[in-house]
Amino acid sequence: MAKLRRVVPFVDPGYTRVRVGEGHQFVNARGKRVGAKDDVRIRALVIPPAWTDVWISARPDGHIQVVGTDAAGRKQYMYHPTWSEDRDKGKFARALDLAASLPRARARVTQALRTEGLSRERVLGVAFRLLDQAAPRVGSTAYLKANGSRGLTTLQRRDAEVDGSTVILSFPAKSGKRALLRIDDPLLAEAVAELKAGRPTAPLLAYRRKRSRVALSAGDVNAHLRALTGGPFTAKDFRTLRGTVSAADALARIGTVDTKKDLARAEKLAVRATADALGNTPSVARASYIDPRVFTEYRKGNVMSLEGSRDAAIRALILGDAADRPATADDRARSRRRRRSTVKR
Template sequence: MPRVRGLVRARTSGPGWTRRRAGRGFVYLDEDGARIEDPEVVERLKALVLPPAWRDVWFAPDPRSHILATGVDDAGRRQYVYHPRWVEAHDRAKHARTLELAERLPQVRRRVTRDLRREPGSLERALAVAVRLVDSTHLRVGSERHTAATGNRGLTTLLCQHVRVEEGVVTLEFRGKSGQVWHTRTVDEDLAGAVASLLERRSPRARLLARREGRSWRPVRASDVNRYIQEISGTACTAKDFRTLHGSIIAARELARIGWSPDERERTRTVRAAVVRTSELLGNTPAVAKSSYIDPAILDRFHANELIDLHRGDANAYLALMRGGD
């Protein structure tokens, strides 16, 4: 976790407070099951505004904890409420990694191209396919647990049946997070050749991303992809940082395409349109796209009439915008 002065690391597996429904609301209980009566403490817990449907709720007794509360939502997922100062520090670190990834993107892409041309069946070739797809289509990396629980898929849980290769074009069609249908089309000869070799003489129900081990294939996992990204970039970045980088670039380019206006209301409409466009390409809601994938500094620069150069390459233009250089 980021180091944030004044905050302490929460241990959600340790003792904590909870809540119990009472009438139309809740009462709050301490570690011993006794009702919390202090009105200031009760108000602090209420102010976290946990959804009423959450179960197995845990509250941090210490208001300085980096995690203030957890609970299980309707879908059975453990959710977390973080301290605002921790969120701020986490977001700063995230966008700093994004800038670092933008700097390294040319070298990453060169390495991926080399690895796409490696021997068919090799781990490096499968990982290069993964990163090229993350870079070009902005897919989520996926997880075994999520696919097992929902049937929805991400990059590492795609099956061969979700992919088609024709004349240098790779087409993906599958159901992703929240049941959203993804349909992407990537024109890339190196990628197409590598993907075609992964499809050759394999079952439609086999995992697309896999490496050959003797006469069998072993699936590539999200952790493999993230380690590869860190190795070839020399950073601590993961596949999610690609989505953050591209979300920020998409928003910046859309703002520049529409253009700046001296009218504040018109600028607000432009920001809204850019956020919606970003959410469409990332497969998120506009609220999630804005809060999680678009660097707020991009919006600040737009209001100051600082726009990305649409005639430059995406990473270089993004760096120039964010660092105020050429």
């Protein structure tokens, strides 16, 4: 794997772009056009035309290649392909580690949900159970203010309904879509029924402290997740795990096929199922949330078992014999060292 240089945008040497007619020119800090070789490299990056305040690494081996601000005012990054590939490997490995840690975490959450009142521990248990069962985005006040989209920690009481043992969440999600999630769970339903009582626009996930209610933050949820599992996980890892399991589940239900045409069709259906489960486009679902090893195994004629725990089954499909041994602290340390070895200063 190629060695990369860690670069600091807007500090290390870089280029920018200036409008020329209907296109752009790329210039250095002195305003001179970049050389032909750099011009070809930069154009191949296909920087979105709408980005402003663009910084482009002067180094072809920089781990960050481009930084810019999109039309919504958000800072965006384009990474070197080697860096992105290594980061994705770590992301999918972490999702499988999460799967191994879930049985014990779920048992502790069930105990918390069986308690009475709206204690912090019980409300954190609700957040965990919603992530575990439906994998919504964790949400942030910044996204809520910028475009009105909500996630787990910014849900309002009016976004939740309880029908017997079923919790129904309906709320404005990312990219103008409306999310609709249904979770059948008696303990969860009982807790959500208590949480949603009161002012409709107040935060749903808010625990009681003396006479007031305190809303959970994304930081609270992620810290609780790490405490429960003992691993370096965040709420987003649930989406990666759910995406991977959704694709594997769809392929297992289709069954093995023989022709290239049928393989392509099956994979397309699996990606669509994942996109529907996560509320993403198919292209985002495939690129960001499905472990590519699911498709590798499918092409070999291997599918995930539909019996028993999906968490154990997805590990068995991808890891084989190693699935029986949960990742240890030493394993995670070795993984971090491997990731660091691809980047040098």
